[in-house]
Amino acid sequence: MGAVNHTKTRTLFLAASASLVLLTGACSSDSDTSTSTTPAGSTAGAASGSAEAAAASTCPTSAPDASGTPEWTLDGDTGSIAVVGSTDSAAPSVTVEAPFSVAETQVETLTVGDGPVVADDAEVSVCYMGVNGRDGSTFDSSYERGAPVEFPLDGVVAGFQKAIAGQTVGSTVAVAVTSADGYPSGQPQAGIEPGDSLIFAISILSAS
Template identity: 35%
Template sequence: MRLHRSTALSIASVAAVAALLAGCSSGDAPTPTTTTTAAAAVDACEATSGSASESVTVTGDFGVTPTVDFAAGITADVTERTEIVTGTGPEMTTGQTAIIGYSIYDGTTAELVDTVGMDGGDPAAIPVDTSTYLTGLIKTFGCEPTGTRVVSVVPAAEAFGEQGNETLGVSPGDSLVMVIDVKPIRATGADQPVVEGQPAVSLAEDGTPSIAIPATAPPADLQVTVLKKGTGSALTADATAYVQYVGEKWSDGTMFDESWTTGVRNFPLANVVPGFSQGLTGQTIGSQVLIVIPPGLGYGEAGSSDNALAGETLVFVVDILTATASAAQ
């Protein structure tokens, strides 16, 4: 289908902050537009617990800005990480896109330099790719299951090196301490009342939706039903949405596309079929949305193109995980 200092950051701000964590300290590396990346030279899963990471005290619940205590000047030879909370969800392996919240500290000064996605703020979407993002960042959460909170100590060589990062206030040669929450890759919003006459949606234990389409004629107009209401920012028409989704044909219930077996996908809303864009624009991060798209807002009426979905009414269930503004891509 054609279809990245405040915890209350806007969609655009989340994109800008994620760019600051790219491998280039100037922050000019673009956020990838796909969620499948080439194998990195560095093993994203290789970091282990060590004396440095174990010396950092982290308190506070998952998803809440942590209280962190460590000695100024802390560093390590290579990135060390220690789990504070161990999750039970899927592991974020190379090629996947993780949805994370983080608090990052300058290890040399012990000062907080950046925090995103805590206390209900919009999380960042970061591909598990050490060739694009800071090696120490990816080694902090690479191969960790969702639901995990982990703390790391990152040496300068795997952070911003001898360049530092002036924007974040990290001096050349400074180490970093990171606390990262690996967020669920499913909608976490509040359940909404069932709307009669719409396809029925049930969820597997891992959040994968199943759709029961009624044996009636499809609606002529776009139908949008919020199944779970998130508390994050509202998507704008120019946003890139990071989602999990299932798509089926109303005519026979055949699934024609999904992300749950492959991982988080992202779509610039300006580049998808009109019904998909209209159905997601204005919806909030953390929401799950049922979208029924008539042919005229999908792939056109039957015979209008060679697309196999021409003439079909499309039914989507979309979990909105986060988003970035196109201007920051």
């Protein structure tokens, strides 16, 4: 029970709904524990002074081109995925041959941005969608909401951080995340069970 309560207190709310991106847990430092649960849309401590963040205030909501060629295909330990990254006018697409799982987190840069390199501890603004490899369902999407999310990169699940840190602003990336780098104990509010591998498609809008 204590572990469940700890997880809840270490969770960053990315929307007013139950969809979540979990803050780092056992490997977090003492300084991380000061990070409070942050409602969606909050700019406290985020890159509110960034002109790039102000300009990139929306996520495209249009469906991707159904005939688009996948920019990344990956055979997992079970199943496979095909990812088409987002564009200025369309959301990404993640097609899953379920159940999909990986034993090691894998990151793919879909398009390279021309902005600065993102530091491990940057405050970032991103558009993203998260898909459960077990059944191919989308458990969270800022594209559906039409608005990006801002958060400290050293305060999210390891797989999400691995996908973004070291990339350049303006890039689109995809990541297949192991359960250990995602939600090892599951996240019932998002329909994630222990052992589920996850896939994220991400557009990096700004970092500071």
